[in-house]
Amino acid sequence: MDASLFTIQPAAPEPIYRQLVEQLRRLIAGGQIAPGELLPSVREMAGFHAVNPMTVSRAYGIAEGEGLLERLRGKGMAVAATQKASHTQHQRLALLEPQLLELARHVRELELPAEPVLRRLTKLLGD
Amino acid sequence: MDASLFTIQPAAPEPIYRQLVEQLRRLIAGGQIAPGELLPSVREMAGFHAVNPMTVSRAYGIAEGEGLLERLRGKGMAVAATQKASHTQHQRLALLEPQLLELARHVRELELPAEPVLRRLTKLLGD
DNA sequence: CCATGTGTATCAATACAACAATACACTTGA
DNA sequence: TCAAGTGTATTGTTGTATTGATACACATGG
Secondary structure, three states: OOHHHOOOOOOOOOOHHHHHHHHHHHHHHOOOOOOOOEOOOHHHHHHHHOOOHHHHHHHHHHHHHOOOEEEEOOOEEEEOOOOOOOOOHHHHHHHHHHHHHHHHHHHHHOOOOHHHHHHHHHHHOOO | OOHHHOOOOOOOOOOHHHHHHHHHHHHHHOOOOOOOOEOOOHHHHHHHHOOOHHHHHHHHHHHHHOOOEEEEOOOEEEEOOOOOOOOOHHHHHHHHHHHHHHHHHHHHHOOOOHHHHHHHHHHHOOO
């Protein structure tokens, strides 16, 4: 597990610890981090991204509270064994629902037809 | 112009004044508010949505700084005359670009194929 | 003229995020 | 055994963001 898998944007309005939690949620759901796999240590992650170790610890703590991670004392944090290797496509899609709803609202406010939006998104998804 | 055109979610992490600014941006770009048209007064908007008048004023002030609105002293705030009646489809699509980029990143993190995402969005857009 | 309607400058209160510096409990592994 | 590695609790500080309460300057329109 490499700390470089994660992306942190310090300038974003979204607080750092929440950026980390949400990335964890998606990376685990997508199977890019397998159950049982060890995450980068708090100090390693903090050093790599030049943030405070306590900020990383906070993110890990929240993820643990959600059942995403589990603490292996003396070892570090690992993806919880209760997490299936990879969620079903339907489950992963559900994680995007709030974002899709917001996008749809914006499209309506802009009075844009669906077609050009779908075309642009298709392009961004690399099809 | 009716204050009910606007939507405010007080519980959202997004601050209220920014919710207002961004809605203004889209509603003007989409032509749902025409150039020269008067917006609801600070107090009317604040009363309707049960927020502080200064919060609305702040949003108006920012929108004025962006050239979206202009102050008619003694009258109120109006959509700037320099705003074309409605932006081109391409311009409006450009306003969605950051949101589409973020969505694409999340889709990749979830290791989702493009197709189900596009299908779901199509449905939400009412096709 | 002046009551009434604009927007807003100012100040205060509150909450939050991030950082810093420790100290601690625990496990591992040589 | 014990040094070195985990995560975390604690305390304090700093900076910033958001919202709110109040008072003010100004233009309108009867």
